[in-house]
Every structure is written in structure tokens, then in C-alpha cells.
Amino acid sequence: MSPEIIGAIGLVVMILLVVLRVPVALAMLGVGLVGFGAVTAPSGALQMLKDIPVDVLAKYDFSAIPLFILMGVFATHSGMAGKLFEATRTIFGGVRGSLGIAGIGSSGIFASISGSSLATASTMTKVALPQMEKYGYQPGFACGILAAGGTLGIMIPPSIALLVYAILTQQSVGDMFIAGFLPGMLGMVMYSLTVMVMVRWKPHLAKRGEKTTWKAKLLSLTGLIPFSFIFIVIIAGIFFGLFTPTEGAAVGAFVSWAYAFAKGMRLDGLKQSLIETLALSAVVFFMLLGAEALGYFISVSRLSYTLASWIGGLAVSPMIVLICILFMYFLLGLFMDALAMLVITIPVVYPIILALGFDPVWFGIIAVLTVELGLITPPMGMNIFVIKAMAPHIKLSDMFRGVAPFIVSDVIRLVILVMFPAISLVLLG
Amino acid sequence: MAFLVKLSVLISRLCQFIGGVSLIIIVLTTMLDVVARYIFKLTGGEFGFTVKGSVEIVSYFMLFALLAAFAAFVERSQIIVDVFTQKMPQSIKGYLMGIFMMGFFIIGIVFSWGLYESAIDALEYGKVTQDLRISMMPIYMVSAFLSILLAIRSLIESINIFKTGEFFDAEETGA
Amino acid sequence: NQSADTTDGSSATSQETTVLRFSHFWPATSSISKEVFEPWAKQIETDSDGRLKVELYPSAGLAKADVTYESAAKGTIDIGSQAHGYTNGRFPLTQITELPGLSNSATQMGCMLQTLYDDGTLASEYEDTHLLFMYGGGPGALHTTDKLIRTPADMKGMRIRRPSAVAGDIIESAGASPVGLPANDMYTSLQRGVVDGLSFPWEAVTAFKIDEITKYHTNIPFYSSALMVTMNKDKYDNLPDDLKQVLDKNSGMTLASKVGEVFDKHDQMAIQAAKDKGDEIVEIPDPLNDPDWKGPLERGTQKYLSDVNALGLDADGVYEKAKAASAACKV
Ligand code: NA
Ligand code: NA
Numbered sequence: 001m002s003p004e005i006i007g008a009i010g011l012v013v014m015i016l017l018v019v020l021r022v023p024v025a026l027a028m029l030g031v032g033l034v035g036f037g038a039v040t041a042p043s044g045a046l047q048m049l050k051d052i053p054v055d056v057l058a059k060y061d062f063s064a065i066p067l068f069i070l071m072g073v074f075a076t077h078s079g080m081a082g083k084l085f086e087a088t089r090t091i092f093g094g095v096r097g098s099l100g101i102a103g104i105g106s107s108g109i110f111a112s113i114s115g116s117s118l119a120t121a122s123t124m125t126k127v128a129l130p131q132m133e134k135y136g137y138q139p140g141f142a143c144g145i146l147a148a149g150g151t152l153g154i155m156i157p158p159s160i161a162l163l164v165y166a167i168l169t170q171q172s173v174g175d176m177f178i179a180g181f182l183p184g185m186l187g188m189v190m191y192s193l194t195v196m197v198m199v200r201w202k203p204h205l206a207k208r209g210e211k212t213t214w215k216a217k218l219l220s221l222t223g224l225i226p227f228s229f230i231f232i233v234i235i236a237g238i239f240f241g242l243f244t245p246t247e248g249a250a251v252g253a254f255v256s257w258a259y260a261f262a263k264g265m266r267l268d269g270l271k272q273s274l275i276e277t278l279a280l281s282a283v284v285f286f287m288l289l290g291a292e293a294l295g296y297f298i299s300v301s302r303l304s305y306t307l308a309s310w311i312g313g314l315a316v317s318p319m320i321v322l323i324c325i326l327f328m329y330f331l332l333g334l335f336m337d338a339l340a341m342l343v344i345t346i347p348v349v350y351p352i353i354l355a356l357g358f359d360p361v362w363f364g365i366i367a368v369l370t371v372e373l374g375l376i377t378p379p380m381g382m383n384i385f386v387i388k389a390m391a392p393h394i395k396l397s398d399m400f401r402g403v404a405p406f407i408v409s410d411v412i413r414l415v416i417l418v419m420f421p422a423i424s425l426v427l428l429g
Numbered sequence: 430m431a432f433l434v435k436l437s438v439l440i441s442r443l444c445q446f447i448g449g450v451s452l453i454i455i456v457l458t459t460m461l462d463v464v465a466r467y468i469f470k471l472t473g474g475e476f477g478f479t480v481k482g483s484v485e486i487v488s489y490f491m492l493f494a495l496l497a498a499f500a501a502f503v504e505r506s507q508i509i510v511d512v513f514t515q516k517m518p519q520s521i522k523g524y525l526m527g528i529f530m531m532g533f534f535i536i537g538i539v540f541s542w543g544l545y546e547s548a549i550d551a552l553e554y555g556k557v558t559q560d561l562r563i564s565m566m567p568i569y570m571v572s573a574f575l576s577i578l579l580a581i582r583s584l585i586e587s588i589n590i591f592k593t594g595e596f597f598d599a600e601e602t603g604a
Numbered sequence: 605n606q607s608a609d610t611t612d613g614s615s616a617t618s619q620e621t622t623v624l625r626f627s628h629f630w631p632a633t634s635s636i637s638k639e640v641f642e643p644w645a646k647q648i649e650t651d652s653d654g655r656l657k658v659e660l661y662p663s664a665g666l667a668k669a670d671v672t673y674e675s676a677a678k679g680t681i682d683i684g685s686q687a688h689g690y691t692n693g694r695f696p697l698t699q700i701t702e703l704p705g706l707s708n709s710a711t712q713m714g715c716m717l718q719t720l721y722d723d724g725t726l727a728s729e730y731e732d733t734h735l736l737f738m739y740g741g742g743p744g745a746l747h748t749t750d751k752l753i754r755t756p757a758d759m760k761g762m763r764i765r766r767p768s769a770v771a772g773d774i775i776e777s778a779g780a781s782p783v784g785l786p787a788n789d790m791y792t793s794l795q796r797g798v799v800d801g802l803s804f805p806w807e808a809v810t811a812f813k814i815d816e817i818t819k820y821h822t823n824i825p826f827y828s829s830a831l832m833v834t835m836n837k838d839k840y841d842n843l844p845d846d847l848k849q850v851l852d853k854n855s856g857m858t859l860a861s862k863v864g865e866v867f868d869k870h871d872q873m874a875i876q877a878a879k880d881k882g883d884e885i886v887e888i889p890d891p892l893n894d895p896d897w898k899g900p901l902e903r904g905t906q907k908y909l910s911d912v913n914a915l916g917l918d919a920d921g922v923y924e925k926a927k928a929a930s931a932a933c934k935v
Pocket of ligand 2: 374376381
């Protein structure tokens, strides 16, 4: 049996296992292990599994995830997060869907400090979800909003995915970041529009808040201060070079702890916050372990490599080839980590794109957008899983239903970006 | 059985403690590094104090924190896609969960085995960390220990589920 | 350990073919991947009449950058390429070649390394794998964003990203603060001023797009990276003799110099590009005989050598041999 066939079978088995209630992390680890062994040798697969804990858990880049979770937990415990949303609710009082739009907007701001979608989704969920539920948002829809908002982390600069693309294709990192800005903004606008359309079309998704007076609106602005302060500390610190985005997570956790301490949180509260952070991080990192094993298996099966080469050899019009490539990214994105996917396929796909005469910077943007879509599509939507970790009482099926309108919105955005390359390229001059 | 349950709770507490302390160390190291580096810059190097090895301190304490978190919360930190099996009887769900916990038992064993081998290798080849040049041996040993705790807790939880039929169901328990 | 599977059991139609999975950390689009590893893989396929097939996994596709050697030793991959500096303390003798002033080009570095391996000086560090060839990076110059470094005094108070522990010693003895940063954080950290500069080969500066941010360069052989391509021992031992010969023919000094040529060519291109861009460059080709640089570089060198001596290894002896090999390899 060829490695590619083993790869394809592995992915089918993976879906079956997940459907049969096997924990997602365990299914990924199992399929990754057995598949890797089937392609190489059982001893190699065993060694791969043995190496995984240090590979994934001692990875400095990933440290931002538990620390941003910790920051969110402190923000919640200190009442800061509640104040923030209380303020937003008052300011937008009476506007249907305002909290949802506030969630998208905050995710977008957060995306500008974080290069990672998982960090964005986990932080914003911790802060925003309880409030959205409290104010009558249908839980699945609220999760959909936050999952979609989280994907902004990968497009709005800085972005690890755009950086990796630039290095792989010898494009300018600066250009890639600039090119990602408008498509990211467009995403924010379109997600907000999606929220507005959905709440008008299906009013039960979000209760309309009470009307508020201008005086109340003005007074409530003070509620924005604590959280904005932390945001500003992190953004300014990164902007002026006091610390890296990765370090920014620890700084954020420290500053929000200081605020919580000032608000009276003592040893007991600290203990609670740490335990909660550990419990949430365990869910996320169990899954990252699995994704690593599955990723190695897909790599060694040469499935994506062969698929990409095959598409490159098709004798059809450039646009069809492009669509095939994007479709392949979408399919792989159902299972694979975004970065692993770029690293494996870009070396094969990139020469094809150049030969067809497409702009490399523009292609990078639409490729990353397609990859990003994989974070919120079933069966393996990492952003959705992270939110599930933060909100175990909400059903996954409800979450996938809730995110569906945003997937549609992303597909429309993709079509727009493909039809109008200028949106990605205009800022480059 | 009561003894095993007690042991499981005890291990979970221990791991929560190790994980919590690790998180605090990560945050404080980074803060100290950021502040010291800034002062170093401001004083043009006159105040020559910078934190060495913060990247590796963060990395290895992350490793401890997360392995400890795995051991402490393995039975309640699994994401299960319930879309097609919502009507499945609770007893079968529990039975399955007991089997899956055995999966984590095996994974804990393999992790621990690999980390133990790495510890021996590190000793044999004199591997040290990049900046602080601490031997990698104790780092791997602590990790191997935490992984074995993951295995032990998974096993106890598995036995417990088979005996009592009760398991952690996120959607029922709520957050 | 890896069992002996001389035939690739996964494919019934090509029973004669042995697949060799080769994982390395360079991007697929890098010069070394395109100009050395890919042609090398093809050459082996041709020389073995298709009985050996080398599959490349760039960007650390099958093994993380810092455990690639170990993965090859343990058989997760068949062939791996790693920088020695990624596993600190594992190759203390080999890393002596990285010390400042020993090498002014990738060709010289590769030649020095391969010479010392071939004459047995370093061989004890590779007993758990079958080493195919050594190679060296070009000299790691200093690249900074807003201040030119002419003398070590200029480095005081600067925060410099260090590529390896050995280079970190040298940076520290020159009065700057070495900062360990993962590769993914390098670009934004320089851009935002978290660090003021870095020590890196010219070719790598362009490969990681750092040239977009740095404006000042001190062209000094501050350190050089030692790297290797190695193979799983059992996998090699279990090959029939004629296939072993194919690999033997395609390893050793020939390959070391081939990499050297490619790196040196790209280093020159990168220097030219920096000049064209209007960057300021100072040349300090022989720092060990430069009154300003001699002191700190020798202090850093001594520190490293005494650390290795303390392990009970003959660091001074190897350093002398490295100097001799360096002189013999001078281009
Ligand atoms: Na971002
Ligand atoms: Na997906």
C-alpha cells in the first residue's frame, strides 16, 4: 500500500473514531502513531510518540497560550471583564447584536498583539462569553462569534503564519504584514455584518438590550478603563520594544493579577485562578499533542505533497488550478495545523503559482485565509475546540452550528479577495 | 477502591500545586527579564544585570506545568464530539470512557519511558541547557515523574469508571 | 532500535527501493536545500539505479531542529541535518571549531570540520550515528539596527540575539547582553527594538528577511556554526555493500566543500545587496590580531576552552589541531 493511501485511510479512520466518542486528542494521537508506524516502522512511531511531550510542551512560542488564559482568568475573577462588558452593553444599549460586534471588535484588537489564533480565541472567550450568555445570547451563536473573531489573530499583523509564508517564499515579511491588514479589517467588518444580519434574521439568537440614556452611556465609560489599561500596556510595550509578543502574555497576566490584588484577591483567589488556568490549558495542550502526532503522520504519508504536485500537473486554466489549490487547503485544514500545512505545501504550490503569473503576496494572503478557515470548520476546528475547553457546558454541535454563518462570510471574503487583489496589495503602493 | 480514589485525589492536588508554582515562576521570570533588560538599555549597560536563560526557564517550566495539568485533570480535559451519539445510553458512554482512560494510561507510560531514556542520554552525553548550562537530566527526570503520575491517575480513573459507571460529562456538569 | 528493513515494506511494487527519510531545518526554498540537498538526493538515486530514494523533509518536517541528530540516532528518521549548537553540551569538542577567528568562510569552516572528523579528532562524538558529512556556516557577522559596532566598547549596553551558547560567551565578554530568542520572534523583536542586533551569517540574514531591518554590519568572523548530515547507524549497516558505497561516494569532504561554495556565494550576494541598499559596513577580517577585539574574543575563547577542559576533555589539544586545520583549509 502506498504511503498516500495509508494517509487517506488514516484520515477517514480519524473521522470515524471522533464520531464514535473517542476524545479528539486520543484519536489524533492514536491515528498519528499507528499511521506513522504503518508508513515507516513501528519502532520509529514509538520513538515519535516518546519525543512529543518535549516537542510540544517545552515550546517557547506556545507559552503565550496558558499565560493569556491566565490573564483572562484574572480579568474575570477581578470583575474587570464584567465591567468591560457592562460598559459595552450600556454604550450600545438598545442596538441588537451590539455585544457580538463588541466581541468581534475586541478580538480584532487582541489580534494585533497576538500572532496566534488559539491565544486570541481563548482569551476573548474567557472574557466575553459569560457576559454574552448572561445578556441573552444563544450560547452556540456566541461561541461562533468568538471562534470567528479568534481567526483574526492569524491575519491581522503580527502573524506567525504570514511570517512563515514570507520566509518560505522569500517575500518581504513587512510586505506580508502590510498586505494582511486590510483583509483582516475586512474580516472584522464582514463578521460584524454577519452578526447584524443574523440577529435580524433570527431574533432569538440575541436579546435586544434595554435602551440606555446618554448620561448612563457616558458614566459607563469608566468601566472600560481597567481592561483598556491592560490592553494599552501590552500594545504599547510591544510597540516600543519593551517586550516580545510572547513575553507580552506574561506581562498581561502579571498586570491583571496586580489589578485583581488591588481589588482584594488574595491567596485563595490566586490558587483558584491558577487551578482554573491549568485545567483549561490541559484541554488545549492535549489537543496540540494530538495535532503534532497527526501532523507528522500526514507529512510522512506525503499525502499533501502528492496532492499538490498532482494539482500542479493539471492541464486547466490558471483560475481552476488556483481554485483546486484553495480547495485542497480547505480539505487539509479540516484536519491539519495551519503552519504544518503551509510548510509542507508551499514549496510545491509556490512555483506553480509563480508560473501561472499570480502575485505571490496576494496568494499568501488568500492561502492564509483559507488555512484560517480550517480553524473553525468541523470536524477538527481548533478554535472551536479551544472555546469548548472554556465552555464545556455548551454542546459542540451547537458551536459548529453557531459558527456556520461566519464560515459563509469567510467564503464570501475569500471570493472578494480573489476577485479584487487590490485589497491585499493597495497599501504596498 | 476507597484507597485508590484517595490516592487519585492526592496526586491531582500535588500536580495542581506543581503546575501552579510553575506558572508563577514563568510569569515572574519573564517580568524580571523584561524589567532588567529595559534598565540595562536605559543605563547603557552600566547597570549590568540581565536575566540569563529566561527562554529556557519559561520553556521547561511550561513543560512541568502542562504535564502536571495533564495528570491533574486528564479525566475532565477531553473534548468529545457528541453530535452523533447523543442518544447513546449513559452506561455505554461510561464504558467507552473507561476504555479511553486506559488509552491515556498507555500514553502516560510511553511518555514516561521516553523521558526517562532522554534523562539517561542527557547524563551519558553531558547535555546541558543553552544559557544556564544546567544538566538536562533532572529536567527530563521531573517530566518522566509527572508523566508516570498521568499514567497512574488515568488507570485509577479508568478502574473507577468501570466500577461505578460514573464519569465526568462536561455538558451535564456544566462549567 | 530500528529493525533492519532494507526493503520498504510499505510498497509491494517497488520492493527493491529503500526509502531514506531526510529531515532538516532549512526551508525548502533555501539555497542549501535547493542547491545541495536536492541534487544530492537525485545523485544518490541515480548512482543506486533507483534502489535508494531520498525523501526530503525541509523546515524540520519530521524532527524538530534541536533533536534532529537524536531522531536520526534513534530511527524516527533515517537521515538528519542539524546545527551542533542546538544541543548544548552534546558536541563540546566539535563546537571548538565555532570559536572566533578560526574561519573566514563557509568553505574553510566545512573543510576544517571534515578534516578534524576524518583524522579522528572529533569522531568520538558521533559514535551513535553514521556521519555522512560535516558542513560549516559562513562567519557570523554582527548586524545591528541603529548603531554601528566598530569596537567592543560600542557593544556595551546592547542586547544581541545569540545564535548558540558558544557565541553567547563571546557576546558577553564583549560587554553586550546575549539574548536567546526563538527564530520566529527574531524579526519582530529587531523591528521593535527588543534586541539591538544579532550575530548571524550573511546568507541567513537574507534568508530570514532580517536585512529588511538591519542597517549596520560589522563584518567580523565572530563565530561560525558547525553543522552535520548524519544517518541512522542500523539503517546504514543493514544496506548491501554496493549501496553503502553509493552513500560513501556521496559523503565526506566533497559535500563539505560543495556546501561551502553555495554558502560563500550567497554570503557574497548578501553583502553586495547590503552595500547596494546603502548599509554601512566595517571590515574586521582578523579580529584576533586587532588590538580592540583581541582581548574580549580571547577571553570568550578561553572561557569556552576551560569549560570543556573541566569536563575532562582535551580542549586545548583540539583547539591547536583546529588552528592547524584552519590554516590548512584557508582559501
Ligand atoms: Na495577529
Ligand atoms: Na477544521
